Amino acid sequence: MLFYMFAILVIVMDQLSKYLIRAYIDINQTFTLRGIPLTHIENSGMARGLFQGYARLFGVAAVLFVIGVYYFRRTGDMKGALIDSSLGFLVGGAIGNGIDRLLFGQVTDFIIRSGGILNLADHAIEIGVILLLIYGVVSWLKNKH
Template sequence: MLFYVIAVFVIVMDQLSKYLIRFYIDINETFTLWGIQLTHIENSGMAGGLLPGYARLFGIVAVLFVIGVLYLRRTGEMSGTLIDCSFGFLVGGAIGNGIDRLLFGQVTDFITRSGGILNLADHAIEIGVVLLIIYGIVDWLKNKPRSFCKSTE
């Protein structure tokens, strides 16, 4: 259930924020809200504006990614609260940006930071990746073979 709650929350917040930006802020307009610099841009490529014009292709990749995550969840190979949170953020972010790519042929970005201009879906994906790395480390530590020192007497 946690997976679905996080994914739906991310999708709703992402799409709502993008709608508000598209409706109220002109493209390339910059302003500050609560100390955060916001600049409205439309990105037809992937992160950082790489490969412009391929938004719909990346939208299809997002759909395939979501199908892959749903398959992994169904097999039960990866389970637990941490992976549910990770997958929730990843799927919510993928769907949020996928909606933009498939419907509009571009993604609305607006949160300015040192690495570029992103949106809430991008940040959700970053959170999901960090949680996935933590899950991988925890899982590795749990399943790591224990080596015992045996003294020879």
């Protein structure tokens, strides 16, 4: 249940935030929301603007990733709240950015960080990776004893 809860929450929050940014903020416009600097950009590539123009290809990769996770969840033996949460964040982020890539040919980014300008789906993917690493370490420690 956690898997679906996190995936759906991420997709809804990501798509809603991107819709609001696209509807009310001009491209390259910077503003501050509660002390957080935001800039609306559209990225037709991947992280850090690499491979511009390949958004739809990355959208297809996101679909394949989601199919792989569903297959893994049905056939894999990894169970529990931590792995379900991790995969929920990863799938939610992949679907959130995949929707943009397949529908618009680009991803709406707006959250300024030292590593660039991101969106909620990107942050969800980062959370999912961190939880996956924690799951791996915990599993390793359990199997070591």
